[in-house]
Amino acid sequence: xxxxxxxxxxxxxxxxxxxxxxxxxxxxxxxxxxxxxxxxxxxxxxxxxxxxxxxxxxxxxxxxxxxxxxxxxxxxxxxxxxxxxxxxxxxxxxxxxxxxxxxxxxxxxxxxxxxxxxxxxxxxxxxxxxxxxxxxxxxxxxxxxxxxxxxxxxxxxxxxxxxxxxxxxxxxxxxxxxxxxxxxxxxxxxxxxxxxxxxxxxxxxxxxxxxxxxxxxxxxxxxxxxxxxxxxxxxxxxxxxxxxxxxxxxxxxxxxx
Amino acid sequence: xxxxxxxxxxxxxxxxxxxxxxxxxxxxxxxxxxxxxxxxxxxxxxxxxxxxxxxxxxxxxxxxxxxxxxxxxxxxxxxxxxxxxxxxxxxxxxxxxxxxxxxxxxxxxxxxxxxxxxxxxxxxxxxxxxxxxxxxxxxxxxxxxxxxxxxxxxxxxxxxxxxxxxxxxxxxxxxxxxxxxxxxxxxxxxxxxxxxxxxxxxxxxxxxxxxxxxxxxxxxxxxxxxxxxxxxxxxxxxxxxxxxxxxxxxxxxxxxxxxxxxxxxxxxxxxxxxxxxxxxxxxxxxxxxxxxxxxxxxxxxxxxxxxxxxxxxxxxxxxxxxxxxxxxxxxxxxxxxxxxxxxxxxxxxxxxxxxxxxxxxxxxxxxxxxxxxxxxxxxxxxxxxxxxxxxxxxxxxxxxxxxxxxxxxxxxxxxxxxxxxxxxxxxxxxxxxxxxxxxxxxxxxxxxxxxxxxxxxxxxxxxxxxxxxxxxxxxxxxxxxxxxxxxxxxxxxxxxxxxxxxxxxxxxxxxxxxxxxxxxxxxxxxxxxxxxxxxxxxxxxxxxxxxxxxxxxxxxxxxxxxxxxxxxxxxxxxxxxxxxxx
Numbered sequence: 038x039x040x041x042x043x044x045x046x047x048x049x050x051x052x053x054x055x056x057x058x059x060x061x062x063x064x065x066x067x068x069x070x071x072x073x074x075x076x077x078x079x080x081x082x083x084x085x086x087x088x089x090x091x092x093x094x095x096x097x098x099x100x101x102x103x104x105x106x107x108x109x110x111x112x113x114x115x116x117x118x119x120x121x122x123x124x125x126x127x128x129x130x131x132x133x134x135x136x137x138x139x140x141x142x143x144x145x146x147x148x149x150x151x152x153x154x155x156x157x158x159x160x161x162x163x164x165x166x167x168x169x170x171x172x173x174x175x176x177x178x179x180x181x182x183x184x185x186x187x188x189x190x191x192x193x194x195x196x197x198x199x200x201x202x203x204x205x206x207x208x209x210x211x212x213x214x215x216x217x218x219x220x221x222x223x224x225x226x227x228x229x230x231x232x233x234x235x236x237x238x239x240x241x242x243x244x245x246x247x248x249x250x251x252x253x254x255x256x257x258x259x260x261x262x263x264x265x266x267x268x269x270x271x272x273x274x275x276x277x278x279x280x281x282x283x284x285x286x287x288x289x290x291x292x293x294x
Numbered sequence: 295x296x297x298x299x300x301x302x303x304x305x306x307x308x309x310x311x312x313x314x315x316x317x318x319x320x321x322x323x324x325x326x327x328x329x330x331x332x333x334x335x336x337x338x339x340x341x342x343x344x345x346x347x348x349x350x351x352x353x354x355x356x357x358x359x360x361x362x363x364x365x366x367x368x369x370x371x372x373x374x375x376x377x378x379x380x381x382x383x384x385x386x387x388x389x390x391x392x393x394x395x396x397x398x399x400x401x402x403x404x405x406x407x408x409x410x411x412x413x414x415x416x417x418x419x420x421x422x423x424x425x426x427x428x429x430x431x432x433x434x435x436x437x438x439x440x441x442x443x444x445x446x447x448x449x450x451x452x453x454x455x456x457x458x459x460x461x462x463x464x465x466x467x468x469x470x471x472x473x474x475x476x477x478x479x480x481x482x483x484x485x486x487x488x489x490x491x492x493x494x495x496x497x498x499x500x501x502x503x504x505x506x507x508x509x510x511x512x513x514x515x516x517x518x519x520x521x522x523x524x525x526x527x528x529x530x531x532x533x534x535x536x537x538x539x540x541x542x543x544x545x546x547x548x549x550x551x552x553x554x555x556x557x558x559x560x561x562x563x564x565x566x567x568x569x570x571x572x573x574x575x576x577x578x579x580x581x582x583x584x585x586x587x588x589x590x591x592x593x594x595x596x597x598x599x600x601x602x603x604x605x606x607x608x609x610x611x612x613x614x615x616x617x618x619x620x621x622x623x624x625x626x627x628x629x630x631x632x633x634x635x636x637x638x639x640x641x642x643x644x645x646x647x648x649x650x651x652x653x654x655x656x657x658x659x660x661x662x663x664x665x666x667x668x669x670x671x672x673x674x675x676x677x678x679x680x681x682x683x684x685x686x687x688x689x690x691x692x693x694x695x696x697x698x699x700x701x702x703x704x705x706x707x708x709x710x711x712x713x714x715x716x717x718x719x720x721x722x723x724x725x726x727x728x729x730x731x732x733x734x735x736x737x738x739x740x741x742x743x744x745x746x747x748x749x750x751x752x753x754x755x756x757x758x759x760x761x762x763x764x765x766x767x768x769x770x771x772x773x774x775x776x777x778x779x780x781x782x783x784x785x786x787x788x789x790x791x792x793x794x795x796x797x798x799x800x801x802x803x804x805x806x807x808x809x810x811x812x813x814x815x816x817x818x819x820x821x822x823x824x825x826x827x828x829x830x831x832x833x834x835x836x837x838x839x840x841x842x843x844x845x846x847x848x849x850x851x852x853x854x855x856x857x858x859x860x861x862x863x864x865x866x867x868x869x870x871x872x873x874x875x876x
Contacts, residue, residue: 130438132614139622161621168637170625193626197637221623225437230623260626278424 103263106191109285129222138163144209168195185273187287410469440610443533478525480576486598535572541653684861715763754791761794768798805873820849
């Protein structure tokens with residue numbers, strides 16, 4: 038697969054100690070992002086035995102700008118969907134409503150460390166000719182309680198259609214897949230997605246699907262360069278306006294598990 | 295109140311008597327008393343009314359003297375009881391009337407309260423409102439329409455409570471008031487003008503502002519609507535100017551644009567200056583006094599201001615088009631084709647072809663250039679038409695134009711001979727920097743923006759027309775064309791174009807006319823006579839036969855300015871007619 042960002046390079050070996058030490062830094066200080074010319078990484082040695090490739094624990098960036106995703110999530114039951122859509126239609130930018138039908142596959146690269154490296158590959162099923170979307174989402178940034186949204190490192194890449202073959206060749210294995218169907222709205226730089234997740238009954242066959250729950254997931258997200266925390270205030274103000282219909286809040290995925 | 299306290303006239307009216315008759319002051323009125331007496335004997339309904347009225351006026355001293363006491367005693371009791379009950383009924387009615395009038399007054403008071411909510415409803419039909427805490431805020435920016443300007447554009451809705459209920463409510467009272475951000479107050483517009491280049495660079499920054507009178511709002515529009523619309527217009531003008539100045543600084547052009555304070559100056563053509571300025575006049579009294587002294591300039595191009603507004607709105611719509619929406623939904627916003635750039639390995643040329651080439655400033659400069667070129671072309675043609683009477687020049691401008699292209703058809707004709715002499719027809723396509731001329735005979739000539747080029751070209755065409763006209767006239771008159779040349783290589787050299795010449799011979803062959811016409815040198819007409827008519831020819835023995843005397847001999851010039859006829863072709867026709875013996 039050809040990609041326009043530099044994520045196609047191999048993950049670098051990192052000294053375990055230094056990675057761990059940097060992560061426990063208090064106050065949410067960011068670790069040094071991986072740069073191309075980073076001197077500390079020793080070159081990857083061809084191993085005689087087939088050991089699992091190393092997985093980096095450092096935040097991954099695509100190119101020079103470190104993009105962060107600010108996220109707020111909530112859910113509504115099926116019967117309240119219409120009223121939520123009406124409200125969003127009124128609050129968001131004036132456009133024709135966009136629906137989407139996507140198929141997402143989550144790939145894992147299991148390394149020596151306990152937590153595997155996760156990449157998400159998503160394709161559009163209803164619009165032909167659109168590129169596949171490869172996404173890396175880092176760990177949510179801890180610390181600042183005043184920040185109203187979940188912040189995590191985010192890398193978005195548009196790829197061609199042979200993405201799954203490429204990932205399999207790289208050593209990734211598909212963990213799970215699902216289909217999402219819903220509506221997407223925008224307000225300035227904010228994206229509001231209301232969708233239902235469908236489980237795929239027969240692996241590989243996207244026609245045999247069944248809904249996972251009787252509710253719709255609502256996500257409010259902004260992808261912005263790192264350091265622009267003021268966007269989380271805009272998100273909170275917008276979430277206030279949806280208050281009685283849906284409560285959007287920051288949900289830490291680790292606490293759910 | 296008692297019956298006696300009420301005004302007399304109303305009392306009459308109430309009891310159903312003729313209202314016109316004023317009640318007499320005597321108590322009781324003898325007329326009415328008589329009627330009462332007659333009525334009381336029949337014991338009818340009117341009797342008690344009259345009785346109580348009568349009794350009400352009288353002080354309660356007892357029965358009237360002189361009437362038989364025995365007959366009236368039970369009736370008196372009856373009357374007194376009826377009076378009491380009627381008084382009771384009147385009390386109830388009065389209480390009800392009081393309550394009604396109180397509720398009407400309250401209603402009026404409530405109406406003023408309720409009006410706030412109905413006004414708020416009306417406001418909500420036009421503007422986006424939201425409630426934040428206990429404040430009602432609104433949005434007058436273009437952000438929901440696709441603008442990326444960072445101004446918040448928030449206005450606040452406040453209740454207008456400074457109203458004195460005792461005084462009369464003013465006509466234009468509105469229970470609702472809007473508070474707009476302080477930097478959006480007043481009115482603004484973008485002034486676009488083309489001027490001759492300012493000789494002194496120090497003049498920059500002093501824009502000739504004038505306070506344009508606010509566009510008349512619709513007569514039924516509430517004052518908050520005009521206020522909000524004006525503020526929105528100010529915001530849009532600020533956005534347009536910010537975009538223009540950003541482009542003026544970033545985009546490299548051959549002659550750099552100057553951005554000074556609230557003005558952008560660029561040079562579309564040498565010697566010409568295009569200035570775009572943001573004129574924002576606030577509402578305070580100081581600026582109003584200053585602005586009223588300035589006159590309104592005539593060089594403001596309203597078309598370009600309108601086009602600027604349209605262009606920025608188009609730009610807004612682009613950000614909202616569905617091609618920007620992400621598919622799959624987790625992808626970032628961006629144009630669909632730009633996302634394909636990565637997977638399909640576009641090179642730099644492909645990517646640059648995807649992005650919009652021209653910014654707002656470049657587009658508006660191109661439009662200004664075109665407008666200027668078109669105006670100057672029209673002026674050139676008109677000045678030539680008014681200066682030169684023969685031949686005539688006509689311009690037919692096309693109604694349907696583009697912002698970057700207009701066309702005009704120029705015809706050069708002679709008056710009275712339009713049907714015959716129509717060989718010079720030029721189609722001028724006026725572009726942004728050039729004028730393309732398509733001749734009737736198929737030649738395509740490209741002229742630059744110089745005014746002199748067009749003028750010289752038209753003059754040379756006019757001179758060619760004269761000679762072409764002679765050719766057509768000869769056909770009509772039966773004369774034969776002996777020679778014709780558009781560009782003669784003989785005679786004095788013309789500074790503009792070339793001279794053309796034609797020689798025609800009469801039907802009988804006796805005479806020949808030779809015409810040479812040049813743009814500068816004018817026309818020269820010579821006639822060739824047969825030898826027998828020339829007296830000053832030397833006699834020789836070479837010619838034996840007399841038939842040789844009928845050949846044409848020497849040329850003689852015609853004094854063209856003394857020739858009769860109102861234009862060249864007419865004169866020539868007369869000449870031809872004179873030389874053709876009938």
